[in-house]
Amino acid sequence: MIKIKIRFLGGCDGIGKSAVLLDNTVLDYGLQTSKEDPFPLKADCDHAIISHGHLDHCGAVPALKGVSDIYMTAPTGDFMRLLAEDTIRLNEKWKNRMIYSMEDLTMAMAKIRNVSYEEPFFIGDQRCTLINAGHIVGSSSILVEGDIDIFYSSDVNTIDTKMAEGAKDFPHADVGIVESTYFGTNHSPREELEEKFADSVKETIEKRGNVIIPCFAINRTQEILIMLEEKGISPFLDGMGVEATKIILGHPEFAKDPSALKKAFDNATLVNRKNRREVFSEPSVIVTTAGMMNGGPVINYLKKIYKDPKSKLILTGYQVEGTNGRMVMEKGLIRLNKDIVKIENDVEQYDFSSHSGDKELKEMAKDLSDKGATLFFTIHGEREKNEAFSAWIREEIGCDANAPNTGDTYTIS
Ligand SMILES: [Zn+2]
Numbered sequence: 001m002i003k004i005k006i007r008f009l010g011g012c013d014g015i016g017k018s019a020v021l022l023d024n025t026v027l028d029y030g031l032q033t034s035k036e037d038p039f040p041l042k043a044d045c046d047h048a049i050i051s052h053g054h055l056d057h058c059g060a061v062p063a064l065k066g067v068s069d070i071y072m073t074a075p076t077g078d079f080m081r082l083l084a085e086d087t088i089r090l091n092e093k094w095k096n097r098m099i100y101s102m103e104d105l106t107m108a109m110a111k112i113r114n115v116s117y118e119e120p121f122f123i124g125d126q127r128c129t130l131i132n133a134g135h136i137v138g139s140s141s142i143l144v145e146g147d148i149d150i151f152y153s154s155d156v157n158t159i160d161t162k163m164a165e166g167a168k169d170f171p172h173a174d175v176g177i178v179e180s181t182y183f184g185t186n187h188s189p190r191e192e193l194e195e196k197f198a199d200s201v202k203e204t205i206e207k208r209g210n211v212i213i214p215c216f217a218i219n220r221t222q223e224i225l226i227m228l229e230e231k232g233i234s235p236f237l238d239g240m241g242v243e244a245t246k247i248i249l250g251h252p253e254f255a256k257d258p259s260a261l262k263k264a265f266d267n268a269t270l271v272n273r274k275n276r277r278e279v280f281s282e283p284s285v286i287v288t289t290a291g292m293m294n295g296g297p298v299i300n301y302l303k304k305i306y307k308d309p310k311s312k313l314i315l316t317g318y319q320v321e322g323t324n325g326r327m328v329m330e331k332g333l334i335r336l337n338k339d340i341v342k343i344e345n346d347v348e349q350y351d352f353s354s355h356s357g358d359k360e361l362k363e364m365a366k367d368l369s370d371k372g373a374t375l376f377f378t379i380h381g382e383r384e385k386n387e388a389f390s391a392w393i394r395e396e397i398g399c400d401a402n403a404p405n406t407g408d409t410y411t412i413s
Contacts, residue, residue, distance in 0.1 A: 002147035006177070006377070007409040013383050015320070016056045020152060020177060020379075021045060025123055026067075027142055027152050027177075031059025031099075032089065034322060035288030038099060039063060040376035041407060047071070047123050049130075052139035053079020057223035059087060062100040071121060073130060074114045075138030075254050078247040079218050081109060086240065087121040090295070115378035134158060134167035135354050138254045141167065148412055149173040151368060155181070156378070157353075158360045159190065162223040163248075165256050169367075175412060178370040180361065180381035180389035180403075187357040197350050198231040200314065204346075205233075205283045212345075214298045214325070216291035217244040219354060220316055222261055224287055229264035236279050238271035238297045239289030271297075280304055291317050293324035293334065303336050306343045314396055315349040361389065362396075369397045375412065376401040 001230070003323040004023055011018030016032030019040035026043040028051050039060050048057045050072040058080040061070060072080070084105045090096050117120055117140065130140035134157040142152045151173035158166040204211045204238045213235070221241030223394045228235050237245075245265050252258035268287070271279060279286055290296035319325030328334050334343050356364065365376065376399055378389040386403035393401035404410070 003411055003413045004146070004148045004150070004152070005409060005411050006175075008377075008406055009043055011056070011380050012386065012404050012406045012408075015181065015380060016151065017301065018057050018154070018380060019043060019060075019062065022144055022150060025144070026064070026127070027048060027051065027144075028057045028154065029060045029064055030054075030056040030272070031088070032056060033059075034320070049128060049142050050076055050080065051133065051142055051152070052076055052136055054136065054155070055083050055087075057154065059083055060099075062104040064108065064122055065104065067111065069113050070108065070111045071113050071115050071128065071130075073116065073138040073140060073254065075247060075251045076140075077109070077112045077114060078250070079138070079244070081105065082217075082240065082243055082247065084108075094354055122365060129171075131171065132165065132167055134160075134164050134254045137163055137222075137248050138251065139164070143171050145175060148175065150175045151373070152178065153178040153356055153364065155179055156364065157356050158364065159187075159356070160256070161190065161352075161354060162226045162260070163219050163256055164354070170364060170371065172371045173368060173373050175375045176365065176373045177377045177379065178361070178365060178368075178389075179355070180385045181354065181355045181379045182357045183361055183378075183381055183385040183389040183392075184358055186359055187351055187353050190352075193352065194227050195349055197314070197352075198227060198233070198346060200312070201228065201285055202231065202234055204312045205285065207310055208283050209312060210305050211285045211312050212282060212298065212301050212305070213285065213287045213314045213316060214291050214293050214296075215241060215287055215316050217241040217288065217289050219244075219293060220352065221245065221287060222248060222264070223287070223352060225264035225268055226257075226260050228285065228287075229260075229267045233285055234267050234269065235285040235287045236271050237265075237268040237287050238301075240296070241287065241289055242270055284358055288379060291325070292319050293328070302334065302380065303345075306334065306341060306345060308335070308345050309346075312346045312348065313343065315347070316352050318351075318353070319349070359366070362392065365389075365393050366397055369393075369399050374399050377410075378403045
C-alpha cells in the first residue's frame with residue numbers, strides 16, 4: 001500500500017520555527033529566537049528543501065547536521081548565511097547559549113544545491129519542484145510528487161509587490177499544506193497604502209522633522225527604498241538592509257525589477273562611521289534595521305530624536321508580541337537599551353504585507369481543490385486562524401482539512 005508520512009515539527013501555533021517532515025525530507029527548518037527553545041522538533045532525515053530566506057523558515061538549517069543535501073534557490077542560500085551569521089554574532093554579544101557554530105554554518109552552506117523555479121530535481125523517487133511563491137525575492141512553494149503529490153505553500157503572496165511577482169498558478173496536488181497567517185484579514189489596496197506612506201514622509205520633512213523607518217532587512221527595506229525613490233525622496237540607509245540589497249542585486253533574475261532597485265539603492269546614502277553624525281543635521285529620512293526595533297542601529301537613531309514631536313516613526317510590518325515595536329504601538333513606550341521611555345514622536349504603521357490576505361488564501365485553497373487536492377493542513381498562523389481556515393475549507397469547498405499541532409504525525413494512503 002502507498003503511504004506517505006507527514007510530521008509537523010514546528011510552526012503550528014503562530015509564526016516561527018516552521019518545519020514539516022515528509023518521509024525522509026524536511027521542508028524548512030526555522031528558528032524562533034523569542035522562545036526558550038528556538039528550534040523545531042528534531043528532524044531525522046537525509047534531505048532538506050528550504051522555501052525562503054526568512055529566519056522562521058531557514059534560521060535553524062545549520063543545526064541539521066545529518067542531512068546530505070539542502071535544496072533552495074540561490075538568493076535563499078545567501079539570505080540564510082546572512083541571517084545565521086547575525087544570529088551567531090548576537091548570541092556571542094549577549095553571551096546567550098550558542099545554538100550552532102560558524103563551523104556548522106560552513107558545513108550547511110557546502111551542502112546547498114541551488115535550484116531555480118520550475119526546474120525539477122529528484123530525491124529518491126520523488127520529483128520535487130520549487131515554484132515562485134511571490135512572498136520575497138527567491139521565495140518558493142514546494143511541490144513533491146510521488147505516489148501521493150504534496151504541495152507546501154510556505155509563505156505565499158498572489159499579489160504583485162515592488163520586489164516580487166505574485167504567485168500565479170497553483171499546481172495539481174493531492175494534499176495541500178498551506179499557511180493561514182492572514183486568514184480572516186484582508187489587506188488594504190497596495191497602491192493606496194504606498195501613496196499614504198509617501199505623503200506622510202514628505203509632510204514630516206516639510207515640517208522640518210526627521211523620519212525613522214525601521215524595516216526588515218530582507219525584501220521590506222528594498223521595497224521601501226523603491227517607494228521613496230519613486231517619490232523623489234533620498235533616504236539614508238543603515239544596518240543589515242545594505243547587505244541584503246547587495247545580495248538581491250547579485251541575483252537580478254529573481255528580482256521583479258532589478259534596475260528600479262539599483263536606482264533606489266544608488267539614490268540612498270549609506271551610513272558609515274564618517275557620515276553618521278550628519279544623518280540628523282537637517283530634516284532627513286533614515287531606513288534602518290531592526291524591523292521590530294529589538295536591536296540594531298534603529299535604537300541609536302531613536303535615542304537622538306524620541307523627544308522631538310516634529311519627528312515621526314513609521315513601522316512597515318507586523319510587530320510581534322513582546323517586541324519594542326508592539327510596545328510602541330500599544331503603550332507609546334520604547335526600550336532604548338536599559339531605559340523604557342515615552343516616545344514623543346508621531347508613530348504610524350503601514351501593513352506592507354508580503355503574505356496573501358484572506359481573499360487570496362481562500363482562492364488558493366479553491367484552486368488547489370479544483371486541481372485535485374482533497375486533503376489540507378493549515379499551519380503558520382495563530383491557532384484560531386489555522387482552525388478557522390481548516391473549518392472554512394471543510395465547509396466551503398468540502399475537502400478534508402486539519403490544523404495540526406506541533407509533533408502530530410499523519411500517515412496518508
Ligand atoms: Zn517569510
